[in-house]
Amino acid sequence: MPLxxxxxxxxTYRGTRAGAPRxxxxxxxxxxxxxxLFSLGPDHTGRAIKRxxxxxxxxxxxxxxxxxxxxxxxxxxxxxxxxxxxxxxxxPQLQDIxxxxxxxxxxxWDHVRWQDGVARASEPWTRRELTLARDQFAEVFGRAxxxxxxxxxxxxxxxxxxERELGFRYASDTRGTGPFVPLLDHGAAAVPQLPTTLPTLDxxxxxxxxxxxxxxxxxxxxxxxxxARDHVFTLHAELEGGAYLPSFERLxxxxxxxxTLLTDxxxxxxxxxxxxxxxxxxxxxxxxxxxxxxxxxxxxKK
Numbered sequence: 001m002p003l004x005x006x007x008x009x010x011x012t013y014r015g016t017r018a019g020a021p022r023x024x025x026x027x028x029x030x031x032x033x034x035x036x037l038f039s040l041g042p043d044h045t046g047r048a049i050k051r052x053x054x055x056x057x058x059x060x061x062x063x064x065x066x067x068x069x070x071x072x073x074x075x076x077x078x079x080x081x082x083x084x085x086x087x088x089x090x091x092p093q094l095q096d097i098x099x100x101x102x103x104x105x106x107x108x109w110d111h112v113r114w115q116d117g118v119a120r121a122s123e124p125w126t127r128r129e130l131t132l133a134r135d136q137f138a139e140v141f142g143r144a145x146x147x148x149x150x151x152x153x154x155x156x157x158x159x160x161x162x163e164r165e166l167g168f169r170y171a172s173d174t175r176g177t178g179p180f181v182p183l184l185d186h187g188a189a190a191v192p193q194l195p196t197t198l199p200t201l202d203x204x205x206x207x208x209x210x211x212x213x214x215x216x217x218x219x220x221x222x223x224x225x226x227x228a229r230d231h232v233f234t235l236h237a238e239l240e241g242g243a244y245l246p247s248f249e250r251l252x253x254x255x256x257x258x259x260t261l262l263t264d265x266x267x268x269x270x271x272x273x274x275x276x277x278x279x280x281x282x283x284x285x286x287x288x289x290x291x292x293x294x295x296x297x298x299x300x301k302k
Contacts, residue, residue: 002228003261005268006034007149007172007196010237011111013043013083016090019241024097026245030252035265036097036237037107037149037172040136042083044112087136094140103264105147106168109133115152119284119293123158130159134166147265149173149234153196153294155282160190170194170269172232175287176297179272180280192274193282194265195297196234198222201244203289216251223260230268 006027010020020036027034087094098104108114109132118126130148137145148163150173160182163171168191176195184190199222204215223231240248255262281298 001259001261002223003230003263003268004198004223004255005194005230005232005263005265006032007232007234007265008034008036008237008240009107009149009151009234010036010038011107011151012039012045012238013086013090015237015241016086016093019237019239020097021093021241022245023235023237023241023248024100024102026249026252027102028100030249030256032252032256032262033102033264033267034262035103035105035147035149037105037147038086038094038137039107039109039111039151040087040133040140041109042085044083044110046081046083087140091140098141103147103266104137104141104145105149105265106130106133106137106145107149108151109136111151114150115154118150118154118156118159121156121158123162126156126158127162130162130166147171147269148191150295152292155295157185160184160193160282163191164189170265172196172234172265174282174295174297176280178230178297179277180297181274181277183279183281192269192272192277193280193297194232194268197231198233199287199289200234200236201247202236202239203287207289209288216247216254219251220254220258223255224258232265232268 008020008023010016016038023034094104109129114129118129134145144167146169148168148171150159153173153175155173159173161184170192172194174193174195176193177197179192179194181192182190198219201215204210204218210218235248252262282295283298284293285296286293
């Protein structure tokens, strides 16, 4: 039976307080597991304004109504308003998600800082950001995190080794076609990657080449391919936990009716033989519907 592992990126203070609980309510009602990955430091979403100069960014803003989904206050955090510290101020909401039985993990410390800076960052910078997030997670949940999913699918050459050193068991930092172990210098072992394999809803909405096909129907068609294969689907608390919630519910119900196993990253990872996974590099590349470059799985190697 094919599976779809659900990975929920929670980027902002608003997403943690409102979007994540709404998603948890829906998932609990439908009996669907999922992995929530939290941003745990200050919300500096407003500083993302510098991305306006990236190719494709303004087009995405126009298609996906950023102001509607994130709210004016969120877009001022770190610019005209101080960024609220998510890990400290949202402790009850964070703990409630875990208490309901959902897998929880680390998304990032400062989402904008990581997404805009990690690709060119040094090892000490990367170590500091990952360590801050790991330690804040442990303070909130009373245990070390096992899973990391990089903000904006942004990494650098230090991330895989640091994930292993800091105690992560598996990660979902990349876009790709299937589970793999990243190739490191000198053949060192790294934390296995469970890459996002499906486009996100916000990457599909308003795309002219879909010729009016509803994004949910497009995802259902992609996951109905033959032969059947497993997927990782990433969603965002600010989007699917907000205006996209009805569309996400329709997608979940259609998958359930089809017999697709909906699960979390922990369950997906638990059924894999990490030793037999292909070794692949991580390269920078582009994807339709998303601005800038992302960390992509390279061609598979045995």
